[in-house]
Amino acid sequence: MILKGKSAIVTGAANGIGRAIAVGLAEEGAKVVCVDIKPCTETIRSIIDRGLSCYDYPTDISDYEKVKKMVSFAVNELQHIDILVNNAGIISRKNFTDLESDEWHKILSVNLHGTFYCCKEVVPKMIEQKSGKIINITSVAGVIGDITASPVYGTSKGAINTLTKSLARQLACFGINVNAVAPHAIETDMSRQWSKEKREEVVRSIPLGRLGQPEEVSHAVVFLASSHADYITGEVLNLNGGFLMH
Numbered sequence: 001m002i003l004k005g006k007s008a009i010v011t012g013a014a015n016g017i018g019r020a021i022a023v024g025l026a027e028e029g030a031k032v033v034c035v036d037i038k039p040c041t042e043t044i045r046s047i048i049d050r051g052l053s054c055y056d057y058p059t060d061i062s063d064y065e066k067v068k069k070m071v072s073f074a075v076n077e078l079q080h081i082d083i084l085v086n087n088a089g090i091i092s093r094k095n096f097t098d099l100e101s102d103e104w105h106k107i108l109s110v111n112l113h114g115t116f117y118c119c120k121e122v123v124p125k126m127i128e129q130k131s132g133k134i135i136n137i138t139s140v141a142g143v144i145g146d147i148t149a150s151p152v153y154g155t156s157k158g159a160i161n162t163l164t165k166s167l168a169r170q171l172a173c174f175g176i177n178v179n180a181v182a183p184h185a186i187e188t189d190m191s192r193q194w195s196k197e198k199r200e201e202v203v204r205s206i207p208l209g210r211l212g213q214p215e216e217v218s219h220a221v222v223f224l225a226s227s228h229a230d231y232i233t234g235e236v237l238n239l240n241g242g243f244l245m246h
Ligand SMILES: NC(=O)c1ccc[n+]([C@@H]2O[C@H](COP(=O)([O-])OP(=O)(O)OC[C@H]3O[C@@H](n4cnc5c(N)ncnc54)[C@H](O)[C@@H]3O)[C@@H](O)[C@H]2O)c1
Pocket: 011, 012, 013, 014, 015, 016, 017, 018, 035, 036, 037, 038, 059, 060, 061, 062, 087, 088, 089, 090, 110, 114, 137, 138, 139, 140, 182, 183, 184, 185, 186, 187, 188, 189, 190, 191
């Protein structure tokens, strides 16, 4: 168990990639606070069924006051926060010409501001501890622009990639590593919204010839959260079956 004794917060842990990350961290020994706008019932069941420890904390990460309460709950229960995974995210499929300002603000408020709020509350604790790992789940859309989503989605993810690098520079002196994982097409509710034709087109564009699985994102996050990644910071890890190589 490479994360034995560690404590983690995972946002968006009720579904898809977040659920796989919460389970993956718990399997490696971390105690996980599972945060989502809805209860993480299945995630909690999966973790408890394995005889492991976790907490369910339903809240909206786009509300700063609620994030403050969530982090203070986590600190009270766990005393230290070693790992923060900012995974919660929402998508828009609207073309730029159909995109209204309320949707623009909604996507940014969850994806970007929610990530900022969680970092803002957790970082002082990590500075006090002089250690910590922050992993932001972004997207290939934040690296090359949107292909299957609205421009606001890629904008939010690109901003988080930049935040990742800026925080990595500023927090390295406190022993805090900040990295991002940028998936492309992973088999979750988000990608299940595609039509059959769209899905086939996406699969054809991926050298490995298939969509990724949530557990494959989780493996990368577990690695970045562990001491095996102590010398990695400010990295945006492409996780895309070879779709984007650089
Ligand atoms: N699935 C993909 O192909 C793919 C590709 C690239 C990046 N991503 C990113 O991976 C992350 C997880 O995506 P997924 O595919 O598992 O999506 P998903 O929709 O299955 O899960 C997202 C979770 O975030 C939660 N959430 C939404 N708004 C929230 C809020 N305000 N507060 C708290 N929780 C909230 C949802 O309830 C949901 O459980 C997202 O950030 C997404 O942008 C996914």
